[in-house]
Amino acid sequence: MRPIALDIQTLSKTYKAGHHALRGISLQIPRGEIFALLGPNGAGKTTLIGIACGLVNATSGSVHIEGHNVASEFRTARKLVGLVPQELTTEAFETVQAAVAHSRGLFGLQPDPAKLEQVLRSLALWDRRDTRVSQLSGGMKRRVLIAKALVHEPRVLFLDEPSAGVDVELRRDIWNVVRGLRDQGVTILLTTHYIEEAEQIADRVGVIHKGELVLVEETHSLIRRMGQRQLVLRLMSPLQQLPAALAPWAPTLAADGMTLHCNFSQDISGAETAQLLQILSSAAIAVRDLQTQQSSLEEIFVQLVQSKS
Ligand SMILES: Nc1ncnc2c1ncn2[C@@H]1O[C@H](COP(=O)(O)OP(=O)(O)OP(=O)(O)O)[C@@H](O)[C@H]1O
Ligand SMILES: [Mg+2]
Structure with missing residues (x-):
């Protein structure tokens, strides 16, 4: 049995207005797995990721990243996590290189020019490294977000709809990067509305609907069983x-x-x-x-x- 990298136990979230975004979700993801979380708009995917990264407080239940509780051991857990958020938010005035290097610094890591170059090259950002982020197209900004999430070498990587609104080439780059990370033992949870993509890349898929996990299964066995x-x-x-x-x-x-x-x-x-x-x-x-x-x-x-x- 591979160790559990992401352990979610009976997680619930009720927002202030009383909306039940998550209703008792439990999910264990072994180290080195690519897991795709599928679900319609408003199902609770981003909420789940927000809690797992320690950015949103759970109403009840717990999340452990590589054995560390994201609420009570926030700083330790946070260092192990990389997040590519659904919304495009970047420091507009920094250059690509500075923005990505800055992200590494935020995690208290020493600068590592070789690592920085490798990450920028893997996302075809190396030639744009001196461009201000504000001058990039939407797809290039998304590449920067991915680079920022990778440069501190996370053990568990969350990608919240990384391929929304990106072209074929970037999508292919993203999946190559994701597979490469998985091969290094990084655990990946991604959400996507492109189900064909989940079918191609994910070891297992989970379907979340109205805050409940209605199915978790190996991608291929699901297709065999229900197809x-x-x-x-x-x-x-x-x-x-x-x-x-x-x-x-x-x-x-x-x-x-x-x-x-x-x-x-x-x-x-x-x-x-x-x-x-x-x-x-x-x-x-x-x-x-x-x-x-x-x-x-x-x-x-x-x-x-x-x-x-
Ligand atoms: N900060 C918030 N305050 C109140 N309600 C919220 C908040 N954030 C999310 N919600 C609600 O919680 C539910 C789940 O939202 P969430 O963003 O997790 O869904 P999602 O599955 O990521 O959807 P999408 O596919 O559109 O990204 C929605 O009904 C949403 O309106
Ligand atoms: Mg979302």
């Missing part, structure tokens, strides 16, 4: 009526009668496909081609959140 597989058959000529023998696959026929969708709940086995084709053949239905489709994490997520609301 429907479909066999899509394009026919040689329009079909008037579906053969009754296809009923177990809950078939649907496109309006033009030329495309047939059959549902498989698990992996499509060769034997099952052969059986289905046999039924079509004995009903004298000729198939032009066939392909398999699998529902994405995105479809699973939408189903989950809809079924809960």
Whole structure:
């Protein structure tokens, strides 16, 4: 068993106005895992991250970072944490290099020019190091925020929607940086509205909805378990009526009668496909081609959140 890097126990948060943003969340993340927290707007993702970084007080429950309580051992825990916030906030008048170096200093670390250069290069900021942050585009400002969170070498990194409004190249850079950190044993919790991304990068995903964690599962097993597989058959000529023998696959026929969708709940086995084709053949239905489709994490997520609301 890998040690637990982030330990959240029955965490609740009620804001002053009485809004219950988190309702008894428990979650353990082992060291070196990439965990993606998914959830609709207002679900409580940023609140959870704020508490885990010691920036927001919990109403009840606890968070430990590498064994340190973020409330009672704030200073120790804070040094272990890197945060890329959802909102763009940067010291506008500093240069890129100064802003990032300053962030390292805030954590009481000695200047380290080699580390600084490595971080700036990994985010394609090295050539812009003497530019004032205020003169950068939104995407470049986000690169600076990421650099600031990395330069003090955190053990647990929180990325709150790092890819919101960024271009393809920056998104790719972010994921390369994230994977590189994970390989060094850094633990990463990120939020994203791009579910396809979570599917590609996260070891596990959690779905938060109205302040409750409604699901935590390995990304691939979630897709296997909840994902429907479909066999899509394009026919040689329009079909008037579906053969009754296809009923177990809950078939649907496109309006033009030329495309047939059959549902498989698990992996499509060769034997099952052969059986289905046999039924079509004995009903004298000729198939032009066939392909398999699998529902994405995105479809699973939408189903989950809809079924809960
Ligand atoms: N400082 C605050 N005071 C009062 N209510 C707040 C405060 N911050 C957040 N909330 C409320 O708590 C709930 C959760 O907000 P939070 O920002 O954590 O959601 P989120 O999942 O990060 O959403 P998004 O995807 O839009 O970023 C929302 O209903 C929000 O209005
Ligand atoms: Mg948020």
